[in-house]
Amino acid sequence: xxxxxxxxxxxxxxGVSTATVNRVLKGVGYxxxxxxxxxxxxxxxxxxxxxxxxxxxxxxxxxxxxHVVSAITANPFFASVARGAEDVALESGFRTLLFNHNGxxxxxxxxxxxxxxxxxxxxLFTVAASRADVTMLIEEKIPVVxxxxxxxxxxxxVTVDNAVGALEAMRHFITxxxxxxxxxxxxxxxxxxGDPLMRAxxxxxxxxxxxxxxxxxxxxxxxxxxxxxxxxxxxxxGVQGYTHMRALLAGAxxxxxxxxxxxxxxxxxxxxxxxAGLRVPDDISxxxxxxxxxxxxxxxxxxxxxxxxxxxxxxFKLALAQIEGDAEPRSIRLPSRLVRRDSAxxxxxxxxxxxxx
Amino acid sequence: xxxxxxxxxxxxxxGVSTATVNRVLKGVGYxxxxxxxxxxxxxxxxxxxxxxxxxxxxxxxxxxxxHVVSAITANPFFASVARGAEDVALESGFRTLLFNHNGxxxxxxxxxxxxxxxxxxxxLFTVAASRADVTMLIEEKIPVVxxxxxxxxxxxxVTVDNAVGALEAMRHFITxxxxxxxxxxxxxxxxxxGDPLMRAxxxxxxxxxxxxxxxxxxxxxxxxxxxxxxxxxxxxxGVQGYTHMRALLAGAxxxxxxxxxxxxxxxxxxxxxxxAGLRVPDDISxxxxxxxxxxxxxxxxxxxxxxxxxxxxxxFKLALAQIEGDAEPRSIRLPSRLVRRDSAxxxxxxxxxxxxx
DNA sequence: TTGTACGCGTTATCAA
DNA sequence: TTGATAACGCGTACAA
Numbered sequence: 001x002x003x004x005x006x007x008x009x010x011x012x013x014x015g016v017s018t019a020t021v022n023r024v025l026k027g028v029g030y031x032x033x034x035x036x037x038x039x040x041x042x043x044x045x046x047x048x049x050x051x052x053x054x055x056x057x058x059x060x061x062x063x064x065x066x067h068v069v070s071a072i073t074a075n076p077f078f079a080s081v082a083r084g085a086e087d088v089a090l091e092s093g094f095r096t097l098l099f100n101h102n103g104x105x106x107x108x109x110x111x112x113x114x115x116x117x118x119x120x121x122x123x124l125f126t127v128a129a130s131r132a133d134v135t136m137l138i139e140e141k142i143p144v145v146x147x148x149x150x151x152x153x154x155x156x157x158v159t160v161d162n163a164v165g166a167l168e169a170m171r172h173f174i175t176x177x178x179x180x181x182x183x184x185x186x187x188x189x190x191x192x193x194g195d196p197l198m199r200a201x202x203x204x205x206x207x208x209x210x211x212x213x214x215x216x217x218x219x220x221x222x223x224x225x226x227x228x229x230x231x232x233x234x235x236x237x238g239v240q241g242y243t244h245m246r247a248l249l250a251g252a253x254x255x256x257x258x259x260x261x262x263x264x265x266x267x268x269x270x271x272x273x274x275x276a277g278l279r280v281p282d283d284i285s286x287x288x289x290x291x292x293x294x295x296x297x298x299x300x301x302x303x304x305x306x307x308x309x310x311x312x313x314x315x316f317k318l319a320l321a322q323i324e325g326d327a328e329p330r331s332i333r334l335p336s337r338l339v340r341r342d343s344a345x346x347x348x349x350x351x352x353x354x355x356x357x
Numbered sequence: 358x359x360x361x362x363x364x365x366x367x368x369x370x371x372g373v374s375t376a377t378v379n380r381v382l383k384g385v386g387y388x389x390x391x392x393x394x395x396x397x398x399x400x401x402x403x404x405x406x407x408x409x410x411x412x413x414x415x416x417x418x419x420x421x422x423x424h425v426v427s428a429i430t431a432n433p434f435f436a437s438v439a440r441g442a443e444d445v446a447l448e449s450g451f452r453t454l455l456f457n458h459n460g461x462x463x464x465x466x467x468x469x470x471x472x473x474x475x476x477x478x479x480x481l482f483t484v485a486a487s488r489a490d491v492t493m494l495i496e497e498k499i500p501v502v503x504x505x506x507x508x509x510x511x512x513x514x515v516t517v518d519n520a521v522g523a524l525e526a527m528r529h530f531i532t533x534x535x536x537x538x539x540x541x542x543x544x545x546x547x548x549x550x551g552d553p554l555m556r557a558x559x560x561x562x563x564x565x566x567x568x569x570x571x572x573x574x575x576x577x578x579x580x581x582x583x584x585x586x587x588x589x590x591x592x593x594x595g596v597q598g599y600t601h602m603r604a605l606l607a608g609a610x611x612x613x614x615x616x617x618x619x620x621x622x623x624x625x626x627x628x629x630x631x632x633a634g635l636r637v638p639d640d641i642s643x644x645x646x647x648x649x650x651x652x653x654x655x656x657x658x659x660x661x662x663x664x665x666x667x668x669x670x671x672x673f674k675l676a677l678a679q680i681e682g683d684a685e686p687r688s689i690r691l692p693s694r695l696v697r698r699d700s701a702x703x704x705x706x707x708x709x710x711x712x713x714x
Numbered sequence: 715t716t717g718t719a720c721g722c723g724t725t726a727t728c729a730a
Numbered sequence: 731t732t733g734a735t736a737a738c739g740c741g742t743a744c745a746a
Contacts, residue, residue, distance in 0.1 A: 003417065004476075004497075006739055017717045022741065030715050047497075052474040053419065054739035057410045057722050060360070072429065072436045079429045079436050083457060095471060098455050100440060114452060117409040119361075140361075140404075267653040274655035293653055296624040298631035363723055374733045379725065387731050411723035414738050717746075722739105730733080 005046040014042040025050070056119070063094050065319055066115035066123040068133075071102045074231065075264065076292040077308055081126045081147060084312025092320060094121070105130035116140060122319035125151070126312070131195070143322035147315040149198050150331075156322070158314040158332040162204035162289075163211075165304035165336030169259055169287045170212025172302075172338060177347035178257035178285060179218055183209045184244040184269055185261035187227035205261040205289065224248070224255055230262050241268020249276050256347045257285040263293040266301055270343075281345030291339055299342035307334050362403040371399040382407070413476070420451050422676055423472035423480040425490075428459045431588065432621065433649040434665055438483045438504060441669025449677060451478070462487035473497060479676035482508070483669070488552070500679035504672040506555050507688075513679070515671040515689040519561035519646075520568075522661035522693030526616055526644045527569020529659075529695060534704035535614035535642060536575055540566045541601040541626055542618035544584035562618040562646065581605070581612055587619050598625025606633050613704045614642040620650040623658055627700075638702030648696055656699035664691050 007025075011018045016035055023029040024039045031039075042048075056062045067085055069078040086096045097120060101108035108129040115123055122143035128134050131151040137144050138154055150157035173181050185205055192198035206227070213220055226244040241260055248254055249272060260266035266288030273284055280286055280299055288294055291305035314332050321329045364382075368375045373392055380386040381396045388396075399405075413419045424442055426435040443453045454477060458465035465486040472480055479500035485491050488508040494501050495511055503514035530538050542562055549555035563584070570577055583601040598617055605611055606629060617623035623645030630641055637643055637656055645651055648662035671689050678686045 004473075007741095008739070018740075019718080019742075020716055023716090026741090032715065035716085049470075049473050051414070051476060051739050052471075053410055053414045053476055054722090055741075057408070057414055057724095057738090058740050058742090060722070062410065071440075073433065073440050076430065076433060076436075079433075083428070083430050086455075086457060090467075095454065095475075097452065098443075100443060110447075113406075114409075116361075116406050118452075119408060119410055264653065267655070271655040271657065293650070296621065296650055297653075298624070298628040298655060300628065364725095365723070375724080376726080376734080377732060380732090383725090389731065392732085408723050411738090412725075414722090414740095415724045415726085417738070715746100718744085720742090722741095724738085725736100727736085728734090730731100 004051070005048045007048070007050070010039070010042045010046055010048050013046065014039040060119075062119045062121055064097055064118065064120045065089060065094055065316065066097045066099065066111075066118070066120040067126065068099050068101060068108060068111060068115075068123065068128065069126045070129070071100045072098070073100075074102075075262075075290075077290055077306070078126055080292070080308035081312040081315070084309030085124060085316045086312070087309070088313040088316045092316075094316075094320075096124075096316075101129045103129060105133070108133050112137060116142065121323050124312075124315045124319060126315070143319055145315045145318045145322070147311050149192075149201055151195070151198060153197070156318050156329045156331045158311055158318060158334065159200070160306050160311070161333055161335050162201055162304075163208040165306075165338055166205050166208030166259070166261075166289070167212050167215075168338040169289075169302075169304050170209060170216065172340070172344060173257045173259070173285065173287070174212070174216035174218070176257075176285065176344060178255075179216075179347070180221075180224070180253060180255040181209075181213065181218065181257045181259060182224040182226065182248050182255035183259050183261070184226045184241055184248075184265050185209070185259075186230050190227070190229055202261070209259055223251055231264050239268060241265035242272045243268070245269040245272030249273070249278075255284070257287075257344070259287050259289075261289045263288040263290045263297075263301065263303060266303065267293050267297055270297055270301075280343050283348055285344040285347075287338075287344050289336075294339070294341065297343075302341045302344040303339055304336050305339045306336050310334055361408070362405045363408070364405070367396065367399045367403055367405050370403065371396045417476075419476045419478055421454055421475065421477045422446060422451055422673065423454045423456060423468075423475070423477040424483065425456050425458060425465060425468055425472075425480065425485065426483045427486070428457045429455070430457075431459075432619075432647075434647055434663070435483055437649070437665035438669040438672070441666030442481060442673045443669070444666070445670040445673045449673075451673075451677075453481075453673075458486045460486060462490070465490050469494060473499065478680050481669075481672045481676060483672070500676055502672045502675045502679070504668050506549075506558055508552070508555060510554070513675050513686045513688045515668055515675060515691065516557070517663050517668070518690055518692050519558055519661075520565040522663075522695055523562050523565030523616070523618075523646070524569050524572075525695040526646075526659075526661050527566060527573065529644070529697070529701060530614045530616070530642065531569070531573035531575070533614075533642065533702060535612075536573075536704070537578075537581070537610060537612040538566075538570065538575065538614040538616060539581035539583065539605050539612035540616050540618070541583045541598055541605075541622050542566070542616075543587050547584070547586055559618070566616055580608055588621050596625060598622035599629045600625070602626040602629030606630070606635075612641070614644075614701070616644050616646075618646045620645040620647045620654075620658065620660055623660065624650050624654055627654055627658075637700050640705060642701040642704075644695075644701050646693075651696070651698065654700075659698045659701040660696055661693050662696045663693050667691055 099111040144155040146157035188199040188202035288303035294301035456468040507514035545556040545559035645660035651658035
């Protein structure tokens with residue numbers, strides 16, 4: 001509350017000009033050892049702290065990047081991406097301003113508005129709620145980077161090759177002898193209103209499931225494909241996966257393997273299996289996606305990991321490149337990969353299954 | 358990159374002074390309908406955005422509060438608290454600047470340093486890494502609020518009454534007929550170096566366990582009390598609970614109920630039980646603490662919930678009260694409460710147990 | 715080697 | 731009803 005000391009005050013105490021104080025502060029230019037000592041003493045005794053607001057106003061550079069995320073509480077994925085971005089930003093002397101839009105385009109708009117007023121040097125979208133918000137920033141000439149999903153091709157993005165890891169998962173199932181493989185996943189048509197760009201994530205995962213089936217010589221069974229939302233913001237997470245799995249178990253020929261395209265869905269799948277008194281992977285194998293909840297589930301979930309922190313780190317780097325005017329910032333694509341843990345095992349033999357029944 | 362329009366420019370275009378523009382911007386004072394229209398037109402065509410940096414410098418009020426958290430990725434608890442604080446801050450026109458210290462006092466120090474330079478109006482600590490950082494801010498006359506744990510009595514805090522919910526959990530176990538109840542929890546002596554204030558959380562939970570035992574007429578069994586860290590920042594979460602539960606199961610008389618004082622520990626407990634081929638709650642009942650992972654585990658975990666978002670909200674309110682100079686900001690204490698789901702059931706009868714063995 | 719002085723964009727006081 | 735003008739705290743070009 002008592003106002004902090006200013007540079008002017010330090011100068012007055014040391015009996016020099018602000019320019020000289022600034023020289024010792026920045027460590028540039030010539031300063032006699034004598035005056036330097038006096039100034040340093042003054043800085044110490046007054047506990048002087050530079051005012052970042054004034055500096056940023058003067059330099060026209062806020063050293064801040066805004067990071068819009070869906071909702072840090074809805075999916076640990078976002079927390080990890082945010083942390084990756086924060087870490088690398090800090091190293092470059094930047095701070096990140098985090099903002100949760102919680103799925104609301106209106107709220108996102110307000111957040112962006114404040115980012116602009118705050119004169120952030122760039123904005124990261126770890127999934128924009130609305131494409132309009134992204135394009136608005138582009139029009140304002142503010143560097144933008146889209147992480148995980150791109151809403152427009154007019155700004156660079158760092159996305160994940162979802163297919164590579166998903167195909168690995170499918171191959172794993174098939175190698176283990178599974179022939180009745182179900183999918184519990186996000187519906188490209190429902191997620192983000194089926195936007196042609198945003199749905200790429202779901203298209204890739206779903207595509208890999210189907211391609212994996214074909215590659216294994218298995219035919220596609222519509223009853224084994226359960227598509228919907230990942231989770232709803234209102235109710236608790238997991239319910240979607242649970243519901244899908246219940247339906248699958250109630251079907252004529254339940255699958256022996258389930259590929260859930262999100263760990264939160266996988267958690268629900270495990271709950272339904274548990275409730276049915278079945279064991280994983282003895283009766284049914286499960287593979288998830290993301291590697292968020294995976295390590296905490298029982299059994300420890302085999303899952304397709306996304307490089308979450310790296311997404312954040314690369315996102316920041318792309319932003320920095322634009323801030324510094326580097327020519328043509330390109331988009332980046334990172335791989336996903338299968339992490340084998342304990343939820344995927346050999347298909348139960350007919351005898352095993354009979355014994356258990 | 359092209360610099361944004363300034364108020365001066367708007368004034369020039371509208372052919373008035375900055376003072377007049379400011380009047381219409383703020384909606385105060387007298388402005389003729391005619392000039393108002395001209396000014397509004399100028400604002401619209403130039404897409405003018407006020408510069409928050411300049412405003413804050415001038416007003417000596419950053420409308421920003423810093424929020425130091427342990428690590429938003431280590432425990433979803435922190436993400437929820439952060440979100441609660443952000444939500445209510447936004448409503449009051451404040452923004453929050455989030456900072457993860459990741460358990461490092463040194464990193465926390467740097468974060469604080471930047472908060473000060475940024476002239477944040479207050480700082481929230483959702484668990485400080487070092488008491489020194491809290492006291493430093495107090496000396497700088499910057500309002501501080503401690504959330505979940507207090508490192509010093511010299512600043513207000515919003516904490517949780519851990520005992521009330523924990524006792525409820527113990528009573529629940531006892532009502533269900535359990536007599537062999539184990540604890541898997543944080544060790545007051547290890548957590549935060551056994552600091553007398555910081556360990557209050559663990560003291561309360563552990564105390565409630567013992568008190569609950571006594572209240573149920575049960576004797577305390579040292580073999581049933583497994584204390585340690587919650588999780589380590591390096592390796593994956595959950596391992597601690599898993600290890601503890603393995604030991605418990607290997608003992609002579611395994612417990613029929615386990616109270617884990619953190620959902621992450623509970624997740625590990627469930628993993629060990631699952632691996633042993635036992636069922637929850639049929640063979641063993643489990644209750645967790647926090648209500649973070651709970652909803653996603655199998656079976657859905659009965660747990661003692663902390664009002665996480667409310668912790669954040671109240672934390673901000675306490676900070677705001679200090680900023681506005683309200684007399685004597687008091688500390689606040691919120692209740693915890695048992696949330697019954699599917700992981701706690703009646704103690705298995707001797708016959709049931711024999712049949713299953 | 716050191717100092718002067720202006721500008722960054724707002725807010726707000728005081729005159730007109 | 732409107733306008734000049736002085737801060738806010740820092741950085742820096744230029745002068746001394």
